[in-house]
Amino acid sequence: MEREMETSLENLVRVGTVTWTDPVKRIARVKFEDTDLTSGPLHVLASPPGIPDHEASPQRTEPEAGGSGEAAFASHSHALSVMPWMPREGAVVLCLYLPGFNADGYILGETGAQGRGGG
Numbered sequence: 001m002e003r004e005m006e007t008s009l010e011n012l013v014r015v016g017t018v019t020w021t022d023p024v025k026r027i028a029r030v031k032f033e034d035t036d037l038t039s040g041p042l043h044v045l046a047s048p049p050g051i052p053d054h055e056a057s058p059q060r061t062e063p064e065a066g067g068s069g070e071a072a073f074a075s076h077s078h079a080l081s082v083m084p085w086m087p088r089e090g091a092v093v094l095c096l097y098l099p100g101f102n103a104d105g106y107i108l109g110e111t112g113a114q115g116r117g118g119g
Contacts, residue, residue: 017093029041029042044086
């Protein structure tokens with residue numbers, strides 16, 4: 001009984017690689033390399049809004065001053081989309097499962113490690 005409890009607790013917190021996402025339902029599937037198994041759909045926890053393409057060139061919301069009188073250099077601004085965070089396929093994420101057989105699981109966030117690709 002004690003070993004069963006230890007195994008259950010060991011599997012509450014897991015690290016794996018995202019293999020599939022559904023941004024509309026805010027769920028994703030994760031492959032755990034230690035077992036070579038892929039999870040069922042895991043809920044992505046609510047998170048503060050973020051800029052989805054944060055790896056692209058810097059994005060701004062303030063107007064950019066123009067100059068030289070040329071139309072190509074006129075003052076302008078760019079639209080910016082701010083959305084809740086969703087992991088991308090290949091991201092390495094930290095997952096938390098509720099105790100119990102076939103219990104719900106949640107993706108808490110990215111670990112910062114490089115993903116090895118989805119599949």
